[in-house]
Each structure stands twice: as C-alpha cells, then as structure tokens.
Amino acid sequence: ETGVTQTPRHLVMGMTNKKSLKCEQHLGHNAMYWYKQSAKKPLELMFVYNFKEQTENNSVPSRFSPECPNSSHLFLHLHTLQPEDSALYLCASSQGLAEPYEQYFGPGTRLTVT
Amino acid sequence: GQNIDQPTEMTATEGAIVQINCTYQTSGFNGLFWYQQHAGEAPTFLSYNVLDGLEEKGRFSSFLSRSKGYSYLLLKELQMKDSASYLCAVKDSNYQLIWGAGTKLIIKP
Numbered sequence: 001e002t003g004v005t006q007t008p009r010h011l012v013m014g015m016t017n018k019k020s021l022k023c024e025q026h027l028g029h030n031a032m033y034w035y036k037q038s039a040k041k042p043l044e045l046m047f048v049y050n051f052k053e054q055t056e057n058n059s060v061p062s063r064f065s066p067e068c069p070n071s072s073h074l075f076l077h078l079h080t081l082q083p084e085d086s087a088l089y090l091c092a093s094s095q096g097l098a099e100p101y102e103q104y105f106g107p108g109t110r111l112t113v114t
Numbered sequence: 115g116q117n118i119d120q121p122t123e124m125t126a127t128e129g130a131i132v133q134i135n136c137t138y139q140t141s142g143f144n145g146l147f148w149y150q151q152h153a154g155e156a157p158t159f160l161s162y163n164v165l166d167g168l169e170e171k172g173r174f175s176s177f178l179s180r181s182k183g184y185s186y187l188l189l190k191e192l193q194m195k196d197s198a199s200y201l202c203a204v205k206d207s208n209y210q211l212i213w214g215a216g217t218k219l220i221i222k223p
Contacts, residue, residue, distance in 0.1 A: 004156075042118065042213040043157075043201070056210065090156065097209045100145055100164060105156035 002026055004106035006091050012112045013081065021076040021109050023091030029104070031097050032074045034066060037088040037108070049074060050097050081113045116140045118214035120202050125220045126192055134187045134200050134217045142207020148176055148187045149201040151216065157201055160187070189219075197221045 004025045013019050025032065034046040048056035049068040063085075065077040074091055088110050092103040117139045126132040138146070145164040149157040163169055163178035163185060175188040187200055199216040206212055 040122070040215060042215045043203075043211075045210060048210070056208075098144070100162050102147060102159040102162060103211065105158070107156050 006106035018079040023074040025093035029093035035090040120214040136202035144205035
C-alpha cells in the first residue's frame with residue numbers, strides 16, 4: 001500500500017448506528033487531518049493531529065469522535081449522526097504542520113446518513 | 115472572517131490556455147496552495163507559492179501577489195484530462211489551510 005488509504009469507501013448508516021472510519025498513511029508523516037467535503041462548499045477542517053496529539057478541533061459536534069493511536073493511523077468514530085452529516089470525509093497527512101508541507105489526501109469515504 | 119474566493123465554473127477549449135483566479139482574506143499568510151480534484155477522487159497537490167511571483171511547473175504555472183491577496187493558476191495546452199475542480203487554499207497564521215469552494219473546469223474538444 002502506498003500513500004493514504006481510507007476504509008470503507010462508501011458507508012450508509014442510520015441515525016442511531018455507530019460506525020468508524022479508518023485512515024492509514026504510509027508516508028512517514030507526522031500530521032494527520034480529517035476533512036468534510038460537501039457539494040459546492042469549501043473543504044471543512046474537522047480535526048488535526050500532530051505527533052498523535054490533537055491540535056485542532058474546529059467546533060465539531062461531539063457525535064464525531066477522533067482517535068489517533070499512532071502517527072500512521074487515524075479513526076473517526078460516528079454515532080447518532082444527522083442527515084446533514086452526509087458528505088465525503090477525507091483524511092490527509094503531511095510531513096508537519098508548518099509551511100511548505102503539502103497535504104496528501106486519501107480517496108475519501110462517501111457517507112450517507114438515512 | 116477568513117475568505118477564499120474563486121469562480122464556481124469555467125469552460126475552455128482543448129489546446130487553449132485558461133487562468134483560474136483566487137482572491138483571499140485570511141488572518142496571516144503562510145503560503146498558498148493549488149490542488150486538483152477529479153470527480154470522485156482525492157485532491158492532489160499542484161503548486162505552492164509563498165513569495166510574490168510566478169512558479170512554473172510544466173504546463174501549469176501559479177502566480178502570487180501577497181499585497182493584493184491574489185493568486186492565479188494558469189493551465190496551458192489544455193487536455194481533456196485537465197477537466198477537474200481546482201482548489202485554492204491559504205495557510206493562515208495558525209498553519210491551518212483555509213479552502214476555497216473550488217473551480218470546476220470543463221474542457222471542450
């Protein structure tokens with residue numbers, strides 16, 4: 001495996017379900033990110049981890065819970081979601097937080113909440 | 115507040131040149147990035163500008179004017195595979211990327 005991988009690629013869940021999204025990076029990077037991408041809207045940064053420590057939580061509802069067990073893996077635990085949470089969830093990694101490190105993205109998980 | 119503006123959609127002809135503009139207002143500036151995103155795929159990095167001027171990379175060039183809060187991405191010799199969304203993003207004083215909504219570029223034969 002190379003780059004950034006995400007599983008599952010597609011997920012349909014009811015509002016009462018609990019599920020988890022998984023991200024793994026094979027680039028030796030130190031920073032990892034969760035983004036939400038909705039149609040025709042800018043990417044919304046949700047969480048940032050640097051050396052396994054959470055550095056940013058951009059006012060994300062508590063129904064989204066991140067976990068970063070090591071620098072290579074990142075999870076997003078989901079529970080009691082709302083239909084407006086349906087979106088593409090992208091994971092990214094970078095060598096560090098400061099410039100000029102670009103972010104490398106995974107293919108995303110297309111989430112549908114019914 | 116922080117804001118990145120770019121056109122929603124542009125159309126160009128195969129073989130031609132197109133310029134995608136981006137204007138920004140952010141709290142601090144630590145560089146501007148351009149990414150390409152094909153439909154249903156992940157964004158991929160195209161270019162980075164932190165100093166004023168033009169950065170050229172093959173058929174793609176990116177320009178930055180920090181005093182004007184302005185950048186553009188120039189695509190030359192357009193190919194059908196260049197049909198994609200182009201995302202402009204600025205790293206602010208907290209080193210967070212602030213993203214534009216993207217410009218969907220449609221290439222016609």
